[in-house]
Amino acid sequence: MVHETLGTLHGFSDNKPQHVEAHVPASKTAPQILVIDDEPALQKAMFKILKDENCKIAFAGNGLEGLTHIEKEKPDLIFLDLRMPGLDGFGFLEKLNIKPEDPYHVVVITGHGDDKEVERSFELGVNFFLRKPLSLIEVRCLARRCLEMKANERELRAHRSSLEKKVVERTQALINQVRFQQNLIDSIPVPVYFKDNNLRYLGCNRSFAESLGSSKEQIIGKTEPEITGAKLASIHEQQDQRLLKTSLTISYEVSCGYPDGTEHDLIIFKSIFFNNDGKIGGIIGTNLDITERNKAQVKAELHAEELKNTNTALRVLLKQINENKTEMETRVLDNFTRLVNPYLDLLEENLAHTRQLEYVRVIQENIKKITSSFSVNLSSSYLNLSPREIQVADLVRQGRSNKDAANILSISVNAVEFHRNNLRKKLGLQNKKINLRTYLLTMQ
Numbered sequence: 001m002v003h004e005t006l007g008t009l010h011g012f013s014d015n016k017p018q019h020v021e022a023h024v025p026a027s028k029t030a031p032q033i034l035v036i037d038d039e040p041a042l043q044k045a046m047f048k049i050l051k052d053e054n055c056k057i058a059f060a061g062n063g064l065e066g067l068t069h070i071e072k073e074k075p076d077l078i079f080l081d082l083r084m085p086g087l088d089g090f091g092f093l094e095k096l097n098i099k100p101e102d103p104y105h106v107v108v109i110t111g112h113g114d115d116k117e118v119e120r121s122f123e124l125g126v127n128f129f130l131r132k133p134l135s136l137i138e139v140r141c142l143a144r145r146c147l148e149m150k151a152n153e154r155e156l157r158a159h160r161s162s163l164e165k166k167v168v169e170r171t172q173a174l175i176n177q178v179r180f181q182q183n184l185i186d187s188i189p190v191p192v193y194f195k196d197n198n199l200r201y202l203g204c205n206r207s208f209a210e211s212l213g214s215s216k217e218q219i220i221g222k223t224e225p226e227i228t229g230a231k232l233a234s235i236h237e238q239q240d241q242r243l244l245k246t247s248l249t250i251s252y253e254v255s256c257g258y259p260d261g262t263e264h265d266l267i268i269f270k271s272i273f274f275n276n277d278g279k280i281g282g283i284i285g286t287n288l289d290i291t292e293r294n295k296a297q298v299k300a301e302l303h304a305e306e307l308k309n310t311n312t313a314l315r316v317l318l319k320q321i322n323e324n325k326t327e328m329e330t331r332v333l334d335n336f337t338r339l340v341n342p343y344l345d346l347l348e349e350n351l352a353h354t355r356q357l358e359y360v361r362v363i364q365e366n367i368k369k370i371t372s373s374f375s376v377n378l379s380s381s382y383l384n385l386s387p388r389e390i391q392v393a394d395l396v397r398q399g400r401s402n403k404d405a406a407n408i409l410s411i412s413v414n415a416v417e418f419h420r421n422n423l424r425k426k427l428g429l430q431n432k433k434i435n436l437r438t439y440l441l442t443m444q
Helices: 040-050 063-072 089-096 115-123 136-186 206-212 230-246 291-350 354-370 374-381 387-398 402-409 413-426 436-441
Strands: 032-036 056-060 077-081 105-110 128-131 192-196 201-204 250-257 263-274 280-289
Touching: 032 040, 032 063, 040 056, 040 136, 056 063, 063 089, 077 089, 077 136, 089 105, 089 115, 105 115, 105 136, 115 128, 128 136, 136 201, 192 206, 230 250, 230 263, 230 280, 263 291, 354 387, 354 402, 387 402, 387 413, 387 436, 402 413, 413 436
Parallel strands: 032 056, 032 077, 077 105, 105 128
Antiparallel strands: 192 201, 192 280, 250 263, 263 280
16 A cells, blocks of 8 residues: 555556566666565555666565575565565565675565564564555655665675775785795894884894794793893893983993803894884894804914913023023133133244234134124125135225235235125125225124
8 A cells, every 4th residue: 555546557467466577767787676565556556666766676476486586686675575475574584584795675565564573574684664555755765775775885895895805915915025024034144133112022033033042933022031031131121221212223242141051252233223103113133143253362362472472482592592602702702812812922922924923913813703793794694705705804804905915815916906896896885985994894
């Protein structure tokens, strides 16, 4: 029963319920409305109400026919009568099993419903409830609202699906990025770790976990005292607090024991990192093991000390050698003075021959040379001097003239001149205004 008088419509009989799809002009994408009711008059009324709504309208005479239609194609809106022959409205709802994600709303139309039927209808998933007699405006507006709601739901569902897909893709990208970053820091051979502002570990690499004899899962979320000894933890926390206040990169040295029982010397490098908002996010740090370097340094220091001791011993030894040398020279000089010189003096007094007397004087001078450093300097520094050149050099040093040297050595004056020139060449005095005797005297 409706509020308007309805005329006979094409395709409807006055006596039989219809299960037909009305030929209402609509686009291919127009929404579909299914009316399930056994009264031809109500079907006609619904057709009149909805025919101008640009939608497809289908009718079913009972719940079973409605289910058959729904299996073929999903409507966007269902108007359902509760009292029908065969499968009634409640039976239809129980088999339909309405779910929130279904593409249709269900509106119950009945002229006999009481509050219990209304309550049961809503419990079975019905969205709206209309009582007969129907208002054309109410039906039309409700149909529009239901179709709009379902269209919005479809749009929201598609948008949500798109968002979920993007979230999944973004989540996977973030997972891949985190995995890559973790693999990257795991590939670093030195321990790397990072903490938040509360000094709790946010993460670390494999090397750091191994240095503590723990897994990453056992470290993340822990504070320093929970994973290291109290003394070492106090040092780290003091440095971390200082770093958070100053925002400077810091470094300091500590010694700590490793799980294998070995003691290691470490240089700790720490710096802060920032969040996207520019605020301090926490601390990132790395440990550089300098144990081998320190061992090498200690070894070098010990070696240097050994060299220092060796050098000291060598200096003492050289001093002793020089002292022994001086003592030996003193003894030799004393022996010559006591044992040789007296006899040479007697020989000089008893010789009358001038040449023989010169020989004695040369012997005396040579004895003086033996006890001095001149001959040693001359022969050791200039090994290319011949014996005759050494003799000539010695006579020049004594102040002997070329003639005196020639007589003493029984050679010609020219030969003495020749040897003098060779001496100047070998001593690097050629073409220089340096007296040969003066130069030789400097070689004492």
